[in-house]
Amino acid sequence: MSYKDLILESLTTRDEKEHAFHEITIANQQLVQKVITLQLKEKQLEAAMKTAQIQNETLTQAAEYAKAQGSPEHQQRVAELDRRIHDLNEERAEMYKTQSGNAQRLVHMNEQLQKATETEKRNSAEYDSYYLFIYLLWIKHVNSDKKNPRKPFRIKKLTASVKQLGTKCDLQTEQLREKDIAIQILQDELAAIQLEITTTEERNKKLEKENAQLLQRWLDKMNQEAEKMNEATEFYENFLEQARNVGQTIRKTSGGKWVMRPSSSSDKSKPDRRVHAATVVLPVSPCKKMALSDGELFCIKASSTGSMFATGGSDKKLRIYDAKTGNVTMALGGSLQSITSICFNPSDELVLGSSTDNSTRIWQLSTGRIRHTLTGHIGKVFAAQFTADSKRVVSGSHDRTLKVWDLQRGYCIRTIFTFSSCNDLTLADVEGQTLVSGHLDNNLRLWDTRTGNGIKELTGVHTGQITSVSISPMYPNGDALLTNSRDNTLKMIDLRMYDIVATFQAPSYKNGANWSRSCYSPDGSYIAAGSADGSLHIWNTLTRNLETTLKDHKGVMCGVSWSPVGDYLYTAETNKNVCIYNTAFQV
Template sequence: MAADVMSYRDLIVERLIARNEKEHALHDTIFANQKLVQKVITLQNKEKQLEVAVKTAQLQNETLSQAAEYAKAQGSPEHQQRVAELDRRIHDLNEERAEMYKTQSENAQRLVHMNEQLRKVTETEKRDSAEINKLTASVKQLGTKCDLQVEQLREKDAAIQILQDELAAIQLEITTIEERNKKLEKENAQLLQRWLDKMNQEAEKMNEATEFYESFLEQARNVGQTIRKTSTGKWVMRPSSSTERSKSDRRARAATVVLPTAPIKKMTVHDGEIFCIKASSAGNMFATGGSDKKLKVYDAKSGNVTMTLGGSLQSITSVCFNPTDELVLGSSTDNSTRIWQLSTQRIRHTLTGHIGKVFAAQFTADSKRVVSGSHDRTLKVWDLQRGYCIRTIFTFSSCNDLTLADVEGQTLVSGHLDNNIRLWDTRTGNGIKELTGVHSGQVTSVSVSPGGDTLLTNSRDNTLKLIDLRMYDIVATFQAPTYRNGANWSRSCFSPDGSYIAAGSSDGTLHIWNQLTRNLEKTIKEHRGVMCGVSWSPMGDYLYTAETNKNVCIYNTAFTV
């Protein structure tokens, strides 16, 4: 602080020295001006003397003229010589007078020039005097400010000392709190371990019961019987009815799909735009989400709304059922993902941590984890048993959609805004492969074939690509003159048997390609707006389509004899 004060004083001294130099710089000018004035006065005196001499010469000239005239009148040689001499002197005096006039003119011109210089010097001196007065006042103000700042520095020194004392006290308190926190973390780890041990014991008991029940069911299937629970709580076997066997046969046949010709039902379901649609794992339900912040669940056959799930703060961008259809999730543009328990229709988890809109999320096969992708350029893996994020993967570009390449959820595939597709190891967070040059527009959806060996991608370049996940080669391209991808979240899908690929266009036309022949097999135009997604029931009996303009269509694709 002392150094700052000294530097400020040095600045003032430098300015005073500069002022003095500026003032002394005018001394030479003033001295020269005084010499010029003295010289002017001398020239003026000389001019007066010359004027007197001129008058005297004029008088002499007149006298000589008179003498010359008189001499002419006399006509003697002496007089003529005298006249000639007088004429010569008159001529010399005339020349001297002309020279004096010339000198007088030059002196007058020099006098005018010197007066102009004197005027300029006077004006400069006035300006310099005003600047000096201004600088003097500024120096006084700066001196006052300097004194004030010195006083403020003293006050701040005292305040800093007080803050340092408070900081020392706070650091001591933080140290105490950290020690207490470490102790609590240790106790929490012990409690968590005890809880995990207890849950593992319960899980082992449940696994034993499940294994016993599955073996019991296997025995029942082998003898053509079914398991029923009696009123006493015991499980007994009874022969399977023909109705149950026929239902099982129909499910087996439904794995082979047929292409639809027209929807069996068309309905308006949301109060705002629809952004996503998805069939359940068992095929008995499907769900939609949209800008009205609601996730709606429907009966697969009738299309009737069975439940409306709220709680989202903004639009729902994707929906997904877990493998047992006990849970359904919805990602949202409020930067979070919510999971509802279907039996209670209540939110079970709210996964927050992204700083951008979440556009895709999916359960793993064991329903213990969820992976989500966001426009904040990250993917997150969530542990549902602990309820928090266990891994964050930075993807270099905003994520539009994601899918799991294996049922364990170890390999994750993501489609991005920068037109690229990336594969990730969710256990380590490391990238496995980046596929560039597949599309020339941003990727809007990614989905794995039922066999798990190929990847289907959809893009805003109006093409769908089939990629071999073993060699990472493009094995097929699907496109059509009428197909236009109309949304950044437009999802395509495989049929359950992997034979067909379905996608919706911006003009509301459903396109279905044959996966084996690569030909466009069917186009159906039932929607009027941009189609945001298609979803095929895992049983193969229904195909669901949705457009942003609130409409959903249900198509029957079950094989019938």
Template sequence: MTFRDVLLQRLTFRRQKESKFHEIIVANNRLLQQNMDLEKRTKHLGKENTDDVGTSQRVQELDRRIRELNDERGEMYKTQSENAQRLVNLNEQLRTREEKDKKQTEHVKSLSARCDLQVHQLREKDVTIQILQDELAALQLEIHTTEEKSKRLVLENQQLVERWINKMNEEAEKMNEATQFYETALEQARDAADKQKRQSARRRDGSSAESTKNIPYSSIVLPKKVYKKINIHEAEIHCIAASSCGSMFATGGADKKIKLLDARTGHTLQTLNGALQTITSISFNATDEMVLGSGTDNATRIWSLSTHRLRHTLTGHIGKVYSAKFTADSNRVVSGSHDRTLKVWDLQRGSTIRTIFTFSSCNDICLMDADGQTLISGHLDNNIRLWDARTGAAIKELTGVHSGQITSVSMSPDGNSLLTNSRDNTLKIIDIRMYDIIKSFQSDTYRNGLNWSRSTFSPDGKYVAAGSTSGGIHIWNARTGKVEREISEHSSVVCGVAWNPNGDYLYSAEKNKAVCMWDTSK
């Protein structure tokens, strides 16, 4: 090492050694200076204390002022705290309002979108309406053109009809002129033959009248007490009917069975099964070869009485079938239903050949004529309607006859009058030719308790019979309208009565399973 380097090293070491006390020296000098300043201030304060007598009062005033300032500061802290709490509350309210405004903004956006959609839909509908209006105008123009064409065709048709009538009249006049000669030539011979026929007819009428006077007529005797009471069904009875030939009668009910009974002894001959629900009406054909039963399963079933087997099942109604009848030739059946229709069935094909819409539920039907060309139906709307079975057209509607629904309709033995039964507790006979009410029947003790309660004429047409809710059988005189006999053996509402066509028995059935036979021959 050179001398210069050694010297530089020693100087550096000395500076490092001495610099360790530099901060202590500086701090000591600063403390000395502060001590000197404090001594000077103390001297100055001591001098002031000796010179100023009111220093203590000033100090007190300063202390009081400090206390006031401290109190004021406390109040300000309190106020600041309250303001801080108010600020927090206001911030919370502001946040709530901002959220509410945000939701309202979103709702407004949704409503705006819906409004835009509706405006779009309205525009589309306006376009559709315009198209429909154009089509309507075109259709109206087409209708107008068609009407004009129809008027022309009607006018042409009238002209053709007039021409055809004139031509037919001309041909008829020619034929009348041609036949006039023959009529004139045969008139004298015809007159002579007519005179001879009238004379022979008078002789025959006189002899037949004398012979009929000698034949005694066995009139019906009204019963006084029950001949036989029978309980054969397992559930409620809904209907009863006598056979056409008078050899048996039948009952049907909620046990889905038809019971065939001997007309004189009441012994059960046969039980017919096959129905799915309650039997509502029974009818025999004219030769007692078949029997039908309508039911609440919307069907009518036909059994053969020779084999006691089910022969036809007629389905097509959409409501309960309350009544059905055979025509005289047994080739057709007419049924009436709760679905407001009548149906005419062809038994050879087993299908419907005509459906008649009746405007009201049908409770019962009957045939005005044996071949079934004219039908009579009684309805839930209190009206009676006549129908042409060939065309399905309405012939006549009888309104105001009853004030309650019709429960039964049946023709008189002579075929000139109709017997009706109603829930207004009256029966009426209507002249079917003039549509006039001939006789009305009622009694203080008679009450019609069922919508399917059936009434009946006696075979000679002199009496009318019906069952009441009390279980009594009322028999009226068909000519006078007076109650001839009131007999009671049943314990519940009577659902139907049927007279044997031979006139020797009256059959009645109550809903509570009992059947009564009344002897009307002695």
């Protein structure tokens, strides 16, 4: 190999090594860009921290204001504060995640800087050896070309090449110096970022402490309200006990107040119309019978205000009736198959109907038009219910799922897998946080609608599938659950201890449908259920005795519903017959 080829190969090798510095330069530029991005993120985090601190101060003022005012709306304000605390906790967790990511990036950048420094040192040593090798090679060729007549020309050319290489070496040295300066700047910026992260962590700790104080104030406020509620409940129970002990009844005056009055002789002469501390009496006979003409009936439900009731069945219509006269006021269409359950919202502005077409529809009663169609189940929907604020709906289906729907956004926000087909469901609290479902596998299940997690599964309650579940309005704070089953028994379960406190049954009572619904009276004193032979059974929840049996239907009864006002009881059978019973006080 000639010296020209050797020099050419050496120069080629040199060029390849110089390109390695180009990659290092690009890598350093990327590091600078990353540092700039991190600075922007840190500024955003600081702004978010300021916003969170302002929100926390606002929440603190709101909590103190709610504590000072003590208005009837304090529960709504406390709930809003709880939601905001939850949002702040989520923001704080997100900030922790961001800080962790920043720390990881800092470690990665330090590793890259160390590698770049080692590469520069190694390349510097290799370039020194390379130039020494070129110089020695040049000396060798100069000595070997003493007799060559073109020696001056070659010496001049080699000298120019050496100068050019020296210039390039100086340029590379200057570039290395500039890179060292850039690396030092990056290290200073990283130190500043670490300091800002430390400051942010201190602010987070301060915010966490303030949130804990706010939460403790909220808990203290809730404890005070609970104590007040307990005192009121205790006073009410003592009031009732005194009324029973002295042989008096509790009646409602024209001014809207409850007073104790001595039981009259006419009251004592009616053994089957026992009067409790409530707004209902036992029915004797229907005040109106209705024979409907369109399809089988599957469900019946009284409205929340007691001004109307509704029926649904195989005719795919949800029909609205006047509560007193029984006249049809509206027929709501849109369902593709049978209506299986009905529920009114608390203000009676909306009504929903679940259907065997795998959907739930919500109608606006003022216009008679469909407001929402909730689709997502892949099986028949047998039960659905509004929450107290009318912002959400829960539904249960034979596809072994429960779904929570947000009516403001119009879609499902949570799906709960239940391992068994759901026949009926109910909400155990006003906020709609605890959901109770009855299933085809004879079991009861309690769920947290906020997380979708199971709270409790009650097995062995019934030996047949559960057809309905309903919560008591008066035991003593709505903690008693009534279940109806195909094993021909009804049971009352204490949801505080998960114990069966009462079992209701009768030789003549037979549950005749998988969707047969039972119900409480508005005062919680009675429970009513319809039998397969068309008889209405009513039990006393205090004595556990069967109070009355009314045989005004001929076919299988699919449901009973007591008006929340307590003035009427509605019953329905699958053979298109409806009965209305008057259960109001006759003063």
